[in-house]
């Protein structure tokens with residue numbers, strides 16, 4: 001066997017497991033992925049028909065990668081019929097392949113955007129409003145999907161999704177008031193789906209699961225087609241997925257791998273009971289453990305182990321490095337995200353030139369793709385090629401889309417989506433009036449006439465101002481200046497529309513947008529790239545999106561990923577951004593122990609991606625900012641961001657700390673503070 005296929009005794013034992021069902025429960029970097037790949041190859045080598053092996057993973061990317069790696073270990077064409085898929089796409093394939101059995105052949109699968117459109121139709125484009133509470137159609141979809149995935153009641157799902165799981169009298173009262181209205185809308189949504197023969201993603205799983213549970217014939221038909229089900233990332237499966245897997249216990253043999261300490265999808269209903277209760281739930285099953293970590297050096301595992309030990313949950317895990325010792329992880333204190341972005345860029349360029357590392361040796365992780373936006377702007381400016389994985393793209397954020405809609409009209413007056421967005425952004429214009437105006441545009445579509453269309457649409461000062469704005473943006477030939485101008489004109493409206501989190505979250509994006517715009521020669525290119533980002537979703541999972549510095553010839557790039565999309569990834573140098581108070585755990589999680597612990601696992605996943613060098617950055621302004629804030633817990637005690645901050649009691653010996661000097665250099669102050677004399681400078685004579 002080649003070294004890439006070598007297995008240790010524990011892995012080998014799992015691969016050759018001869019019983020019925022097996023769960024391999026093992027820590028980060030212990031070779032779970034390697035084991036699942038070797039298991040598939042082993043079965044095929046033993047004569048199992050590859051088309052009777054189904055590999056299930058969380059993302060399409062992971063499925064393809066595992067299938068390709070299995071094939072590469074086998075003599076040519078032996079693994080050709082091996083199939084790897086996500087739960088959703090597998091169920092879709094089954095529905096199509098067995099049209100009579102599942103009875104859903106003439107149905108159309110709808111994606112989350114279509115789901116939202118249907119819900120909007122059902123709500124009549126209105127948000128539900130009850131006193132202070134406003135429920136948007138998207139939130140209704142989320143509640144509906146959460147309830148079905150977790151198998152929780154509507155009341156419980158509303159409580160969890162809309163009321164942060166609060167259990168006080170006021171919340172109960174509000175819940176009771178809104179529930180009948182929500183129920184009516186959700187039932188109407190279901191009726192519309194049935195009427196138009198639509199299946200949303202969760203329906204795919206439910207159709208298959210229900211049929212298999214209730215119908216012995218269905219089970220025996222599938223038993224002829226599937227012998228082995230290999231499930232990756234078992235800790236992130238949710239109750240709905242378990243309902244799907246459950247009938248397969250009697251249909252075929254299950255081989256599942258997972259790590260309870262890496263369970264990070266409970267917001268989507270993942271339930272690591274699926275691993276903890278495996279033995280109880282699955283008859284004739286066994287659980288094997290793998291304990292040796294092959295990925296990281298011991299110092300990286302020491303800080304990761306320390307983080308888990310601090311948890312009230314017992315994971316019984318202490319990772320040990322096969323590779324021995326290496327560098328101490330670094331904790332780098334920065335004063336803001338721009339300084340952080342520049343420092344990261346310097347570090348990567350230094351590694352690239354002085355240490356002979358490739359760009360692709362670097363993995364940069366953040367909680368949200370959104371957080372890494374300044375970094376992306378700096379990378380573009382400093383010509384560091386990168387790709388991004390996961391998360392909502394910067395250009396997809398609502399406030400950015402609002403502003404860009406004006407630029408899109410300037411760029412292409414036929415762009416109907418942009419027209420609707422821009423027009424409905426204006427106060428007093430709803431979708432109906434916007435469509436009427438759009439009609440005029442489509443009829444005239446003489447670029448010269450656009451200012452007059454604006455004026456007709458909005459009689460008075462507003463229309464005139466917008467018409468002038470349009471003309472002055474059009475005259476500019478510098479994309480950055482166009483952004484400036486659009487922002488100047490729209491800032492007030494934006495600040496009002498997003499008043500809930502404008503200062504805190506959104507306003508700071510416009511300098512970034514400006515910087516991004518500056519790096520494009522034409523408005524068309526700037527907009528083109530922004531739009532491209534929108535088409536990167538497949539099956540609800542984000543796939544690769546490349547920066548414009550990446551051409552076919554340049555495949556060496558840094559990966560910027562959300563931690564949630566970094567499952568299974570590893571890199572020589574791993575930089576985790578903003579490991580600051582308020583971020584780990586998130587300020588939003590502070591009143592919920594389960595969420596705090598999920599955040600801990602998120603950080604654990606991030607840290608354990610590093611092979612040789614782990615760098616955590618921390619924003620020092622938030623260290624000082626948090627100390628006065630205290631939030632109540634449901635039990636009434638006060639906890640504060642400062643108290644719950646994961647790195648609070650981090651032993652000095654586990655990291656090397658650095659503080660990055662401010663751009664204009666460190667000043668040398670006097671050692672002790674002087675006193676001031678306020679009676680000087682006055683002549684009383």
Ligand SMILES: Nc1ncnc2c1ncn2[C@@H]1O[C@H](COP(=O)(O)OP(=O)(O)OP(=O)(O)O)[C@@H](O)[C@H]1O
Nearest residue numbers: 006007008027028029030031032033034294295568
């Ligand atoms: N027996 C082995 N010999 C040498 N290297 C190994 C062995 N097993 C695993 N590795 C290496 O260790 C690293 C981690 O393996 P793998 O990705 O399979 O672990 P994992 O348990 O799936 O990790 P995680 O859950 O953290 O994503 C990989 O680089 C892999 O090639």
